[in-house]
Amino acid sequence: MTHIEASGLRVEFPLYHLAARSLKKQLLARAAVRVRTDESNRIVVSALRDLNFRIESGERVALIGRNGAGKTTLLRSLAGIYEPVGGRLTIEGTIGTLIDPAAGLDMDSTGRENIRLRALYQNLDEAAQAKLEEEVAEFAALGEFLDMPIKGYSAGMSIRLAFAIATAMQPQILLMDEWFMAGDATFMQKAEARLASLVSGADIMVIATHDMQIARRWCTRAIRLDAGRIVEDGPVEPVVAGMLATPD
Amino acid sequence: MLAGPLTTTETYVFDAASPRRKEAALADLREGLASWRLAWALARLDLRNRYRGSIIGPFWMTLSTVLMVAGLGLLYSRLLGLSLTDYLPHLTVSLVVWNTISIMVTDACTTMTGAEGVIRQLRVPFTVHAMRTVFRNALTAAHSLPLVLAVLLIFQQIPGPEGLLALPGLVLLLTNAFFASMLLGMACARFRDIGPIVANVMQLSFFLTPILWKPELLKNLAVYLPLNPFYAVLETIRGPLVEGGGAPLTWLAAVLYTLLFGAIAMAFFVRFRGRLAFWV
Structure with a gap:
């Protein structure tokens, strides 16, 4: 049965270009580490922190949240591109990703x-x-x-x-960035029909979006992310309302 | 209206507590090797795009080798006191093989960073990117084969049946190139300083390896030559073509180096495969 399950999912982004990208710095860092503490000297951004959710067949999930909340990172992790540093991720079903239209x-x-x-x-x-x-x-x-x-x-x-x-x-599981919902107007009608058939043909859809209209129209469930954590998860309306009620 | 369902059924399980890195790496290799047609198509595209609009295209490499062989051949045969008949076939084969080795190693450094767009968007086995680099450079190198053939013909030095030994030599070279693309491709994505280091090493190796000069000029020091991995791999192709088969010791050395290099590259790949998407 098609499903996605994440427990304790954690993804961290090392920011090499800020600190330890060069070999010299890495070697120096090693030396310093030995003298100071045992902690590795990398600068990491916690992109996703301890996410727990299960998405069943038939669900259409909107990932909402501000810029940098971790929406696209979560999509990429679900697509198997970013490997989590912690937790467990199980995905059953063929995956189709519509993240970057120009990919490949x-x-x-x-x-x-x-x-x-x-x-x-x-x-x-x-x-x-x-x-x-x-x-x-x-x-x-x-x-x-x-x-x-x-x-x-x-x-x-x-x-x-x-x-x-x-x-x-x-695909059975459709992972999509909102870009695909917003194209040029003349093409959009045709595109919408196609998307609708793609979405209805998929067992699961996960879409990252800023547009609450898209969430309301296409989805049955919304997960709101903030700073890499799930702050709300449930039916679209209450979650969207919660999102809109939160000041930026 | 849709072209059809995606056919590959899959279950993706990742547990950070037991990452099963070896299985993931092996699956990557298996799927990657099975997708050789993709790597081949990408390599041909690379070649076409690189030489788009150029009239002789990849034959520019051949032409520059011809010029080098002519210029260096006349000068160094005098400097080293060798006859042209003795020296030119050696120089031609050496230069062509060396150029191949050199470009494969330096190109290996950009294997993964060059595929950044794909790595961050699509789940494609990393093996495909390494194969793409190998195929691309093998295709380029193949354009120099007529030069080798012409020189061997002109100097009446067509090798006998032992010349066929160059084929396993070629396989060794390509295998090493694949490992290099994996290892250097990943290492250079993580540490951007490694690329220039590699370029320097290759430049130095050109002079330390018997390409411009012949091994016998080293006299009693020649026994140490197999310590140079570049020499060992080079000799497995050059030996059969111009020296009546390479020495067994160089073959042994070349195979050992390949195994060792492969072990290092695969260990690195198994350990860091999951991190690569964050590195590029």
Whole structure:
């Protein structure tokens, strides 16, 4: 059964460029550590602290909170990109991530080549690749531009292609940044229909958003993060109300 | 309307109390090697993008080797008192192999930082990035093969069946390049000073390794040459091509170095694989 379970989940970001990035500093730090205390001399930001939650099949979860609350970090951890330093994370189901639309795109390649590249990233076989190509071509509606390098695309065209590629496959667990809900207006109608089918096809959706309308409209549950901790978790309305009631 | 469901069913379990790093690293290697087509496609894209608009493309590398062989060949054959027939085939093969080793090692340093965009957005085995570096440089190096062939033909030094031994030598070289891309790729992501250090080491090694000069010029000191890992790996390819097969000792040394290097690289990979996304 598709589900996500986190217990005591902790993710820390080392800030190497602030302090210990260079070898020299690291070596010096080692020396200093021995003289002083046993604590490692890194500067770390606790991005997520002791998160406990379980998301069942059928739930649509909005991650809300201020900038830097840890929303995207949590998405990336769920996607298996950031490895937690503490706690336990269990995810069952195929994961689709819509975090950065341009992920894995090659600017010098044509639209079609990028579709094939994505098929390789997803480990698709020939038949699935052909299907993906056809489907993306149809949805992005780029016409002859599909066979031009994408660095020559207008902003709108790149968004259409990126969106079409990113949303072409149906995952069981959909991890999404709010970017995907806000595109150019003419494209948005088409995109919304696609998103709706993607969301309804997925067993679980987790979306990080600042937009309370998105949370209200798409989600059944909201988790509010603040400074890396869960401060509220429950049905959308009360959590959103709590969020809006809190002064910045 | 959708192209279909994602097919890879997966269960992702991570427990910080028992990180099971070895299993994760092995799975990364397994999945990465299985995705060789992705690495190959990315490597070909790299090559195409690097030489976009250039007429002779990667053959610029070959051309610069030709110029080096011609210039250095005429000068050093006189300095070292060797005949051109003796010296040029040695120099050509050595330079081509060395250029390959050198570019693979220096390029290894940017393996992971260069793939930053992918590492932070998609869950792709890190092995793929290492293979991409190896494939890319192997493709570039392959453009110099005609030069080697031409020189061997001109000087009538086509090797006999022992020349086939260069193939296992090539495998050793590529294996080492893979380990280097893993180890240096990760280490350079963490410590940005390692890249310049590596570049310096490679420059020095060029002069310490018998490339411009021949091993026998060292006289009785030549027995110590296998201590130089670059020499050992170089010799497993050069030996079969121009010296009638490498000495068994250099083969032994090359295999030992590869195993040792591989063990270090894999240990590092197992230990720090989970941290890489934070490093790049």
